[in-house]
Amino acid sequence: MISNISYLLKCPVCGAAMQTDPDGRVCRCVGARVHCYDVSRSGYLNLTSPGDGAGDLKAAVKARTLFLSNGYYEPLSDEINGILKDLDAKTVLDAGCGEGYYTNRMGTERRVLGVDLSRAGIDAAAKSAKQSGSGAAFAVGSLFKLPVSDRTFDAITNLFAPCAEAEFLRVLKPTGKLLLVGAGERHLLGLKELIYDNPYLNPGRADLPTTMQLLEHRRLTYSINVKGREQIAALFSMTPYYWRTSNVDRHKLDAAETLETEVDFDIFLYGKGQSK
Numbered sequence: 001m002i003s004n005i006s007y008l009l010k011c012p013v014c015g016a017a018m019q020t021d022p023d024g025r026v027c028r029c030v031g032a033r034v035h036c037y038d039v040s041r042s043g044y045l046n047l048t049s050p051g052d053g054a055g056d057l058k059a060a061v062k063a064r065t066l067f068l069s070n071g072y073y074e075p076l077s078d079e080i081n082g083i084l085k086d087l088d089a090k091t092v093l094d095a096g097c098g099e100g101y102y103t104n105r106m107g108t109e110r111r112v113l114g115v116d117l118s119r120a121g122i123d124a125a126a127k128s129a130k131q132s133g134s135g136a137a138f139a140v141g142s143l144f145k146l147p148v149s150d151r152t153f154d155a156i157t158n159l160f161a162p163c164a165e166a167e168f169l170r171v172l173k174p175t176g177k178l179l180l181v182g183a184g185e186r187h188l189l190g191l192k193e194l195i196y197d198n199p200y201l202n203p204g205r206a207d208l209p210t211t212m213q214l215l216e217h218r219r220l221t222y223s224i225n226v227k228g229r230e231q232i233a234a235l236f237s238m239t240p241y242y243w244r245t246s247n248v249d250r251h252k253l254d255a256a257e258t259l260e261t262e263v264d265f266d267i268f269l270y271g272k273g274q275s276k
């Protein structure tokens with residue numbers, strides 16, 4: 001719920017702190033000009049500023065929701081939650097949370113805010129938070145201009161989303177940690193074998209932090225069995241190769257009723273290091 005975390009937010013226009021009205025419908029800043037933001041019907045705030053751009057569209061959000069709701073990536077979600085528990089993170093920012101699958105599973109014992117540029121994603125995330133009673137709050141906003149105050153979070157999770165290192169450094173507490181996840185080299189190799197004659201290994205994330213301190217790198221690998229064309233198509237549409245694959249190659253997937261593939265996640269944990 002937004003009212004639980006509004007003290008962590010800052011006004012995207014003037015940078016002042018924010019507070020929610022007692023009825024929970026409006027969030028307003030404490031700056032001289034008092035900027036107001038309506039809480040949407042599904043319960044999120046739109047804290048974008050002009051020029052922030054747009055995020056994933058409805059169709060992409062729908063495909064991801066369909067795929068993730070089957071639990072294929074639940075072990076990754078459990079792994080993330082285990083790390084957050086070990087860190088004793090009381091306040092967590094999920095930067096680039098999409099439709100909020102991981103965010104809404106982060107538990108009710110901590111304050112969790114999911115931020116994403118996709119309005120469709122945040123709307124789906126806020127709705128599912130209401131349904132599940134997850135307690136997580138959501139805001140539409142840019143990762144590169146996060147609508148949150150300095151040094152407020154114990155942990156940031158950055159799962160398959162762009163790494164905005166400078167902003168992450170700004171909003172993490174001095175002892176805060178960044179938990180970053182990307183596709184490992186063998187991620188979805190089985191899917192690529194169906195499409196390409198010579199499937200290549202993934203190169204790994206190119207945008208890892210450069211000034212933060214790497215504390216730990218672990219890998220999580222297991223295999224999944226994706227059932228049905230709709231699920232396989234949804235998984236494919238979530239990948240970066242979706243856009244780079246020719247129509248001829250894409251149609252190779254149409255015949256597949258099931259897909260057995262490895263999943264391979266690179267999990268990195270960073271501290272703030274020298275810079276504070």
Ligand SMILES: [Zn+2]
Binds near residue numbers: 015031033034
């Ligand atoms: Zn303001």
